Amino acid sequence: MFGAANDAELVQPVRYMFEATPQAAERVMAAHFDGRRNYVEEMQVKTFDGRIVEVLLLVTYPQPPENLDTTFITMQEIGDRVAAERQLRQLQTDFAHASRISTLGELSTSIAHEVKQPLGAIMLNGGTSLRRLAQVNPDLAKVRHLLEKIIESAGQATDIIGRIQAMASKQVPKRAQVSLNSIMRDAVRFVNQECVEKGITVRELLSPDVPLICGDRIQLQQVAVNLLVNAIHAIEQQSGGAIREICVLTHLTGTGRVEFVVADSGPGVAPENIGRLFDSFFTTKPGGMGIGLAICRTIMHDHDGEIAATNRPEGGSAFRCSLPGDGS
Numbered sequence: 001m002f003g004a005a006n007d008a009e010l011v012q013p014v015r016y017m018f019e020a021t022p023q024a025a026e027r028v029m030a031a032h033f034d035g036r037r038n039y040v041e042e043m044q045v046k047t048f049d050g051r052i053v054e055v056l057l058l059v060t061y062p063q064p065p066e067n068l069d070t071t072f073i074t075m076q077e078i079g080d081r082v083a084a085e086r087q088l089r090q091l092q093t094d095f096a097h098a099s100r101i102s103t104l105g106e107l108s109t110s111i112a113h114e115v116k117q118p119l120g121a122i123m124l125n126g127g128t129s130l131r132r133l134a135q136v137n138p139d140l141a142k143v144r145h146l147l148e149k150i151i152e153s154a155g156q157a158t159d160i161i162g163r164i165q166a167m168a169s170k171q172v173p174k175r176a177q178v179s180l181n182s183i184m185r186d187a188v189r190f191v192n193q194e195c196v197e198k199g200i201t202v203r204e205l206l207s208p209d210v211p212l213i214c215g216d217r218i219q220l221q222q223v224a225v226n227l228l229v230n231a232i233h234a235i236e237q238q239s240g241g242a243i244r245e246i247c248v249l250t251h252l253t254g255t256g257r258v259e260f261v262v263a264d265s266g267p268g269v270a271p272e273n274i275g276r277l278f279d280s281f282f283t284t285k286p287g288g289m290g291i292g293l294a295i296c297r298t299i300m301h302d303h304d305g306e307i308a309a310t311n312r313p314e315g316g317s318a319f320r321c322s323l324p325g326d327g328s
């Protein structure tokens with residue numbers, strides 16, 4: 001990590017460790033005189049070959065009857081995690097900005113929730129590692145395991161960022177064999193937190209018989225998320241007491257096409273509007289843009305698919321999307 005040429009370069013007064021962040025040395029001393037058992041800080045170190053590396057500094061101070069002239073200092077390189085967190089913060093800011101013009105903006109709460117989970121796990125496992133290191137005979141195998149889990153969580157956060165970036169950027173459509181069920185599951189995850197907060201139950205009825213389809217995963221996910229967001233809006237228009245439920249289902253039709261349906265318990269679509277829903281800029285919402293369903297239709301047509309809206313006999317609407325099954 002320090003890029004030292006030999007052991008001797010490292011075995012010298014610790015001044016070199018604090019060259020890039022001299023104030024950290026003061027804080028380490030202050031924590032010692034405050035009688036603290038541990039001190040932890042994220043800081044930068046300058047390596048012998050002149051690089052700046054982000055590290056997590058962990059200091060464990062001796063306490064009587066321990067050997068009082070020995071302080072245990074650990075540094076863990078966290079460059080990737082710091083970069084991921086910085087990227088995350090940037091993304092969250094960008095998302096807040098984009099929410100005014102993008103349907104994806106609706107989802108920033110869910111995204112924040114998703115990324116909080118791995119970051120929370122990192123904090124928790126970091127804390128546990130510290131406590132273990134503070135023990136007289138620390139179980140280093142356990143600590144190693146916890147550090148591996150930290151790296152795993154950082155990887156998860158990076159994956160989430162990747163998914164969000166892919167959804168947010170306009171990409172050239174990529175055709176591949178994709179599983180419709182997993183696309184639907186991912187889409188539901190995106191809106192899950194919002195549904196929980198709004199007391200909406202999401203039922204998933206995903207048929208195991210649905211074959212793989214040829215399509216662009218991100219675009220199809222965008223269709224599903226758009227329909228789910230509209231379903232949430234529709235349910236919100238219902239007065240209290242009514243059933244608040246979204247049903248997401250997939251199945252294989254008799255003609256070998258695969259279908260996914262997003263149905264809701266909202267007020268349904270007024271008969272005079274049903275023919276115009278997919279027109280660009282048709283909206284009945286005060287702040288609506290009326291482009292969500294138009295985009296859905298374009299994406300479905302690009303996939304040789306269809307999208308249609310119906311009102312359900314039991315109330316609410318159902319948006320039905322059908323696609324050719326793979327090989328047909």
Ligand code: ADP
Pocket residue numbers: 230231234264266267268269277282283284285287288289290291292293294317
């Ligand atoms: P926006 O959501 O900005 O209005 P959309 O193109 O997504 O744009 O939707 C167009 C219109 O279709 C909505 O304003 C609404 O009137 C109607 N609509 C869409 N989804 C539903 C639904 N699940 N239930 C009832 N009406 C819907």
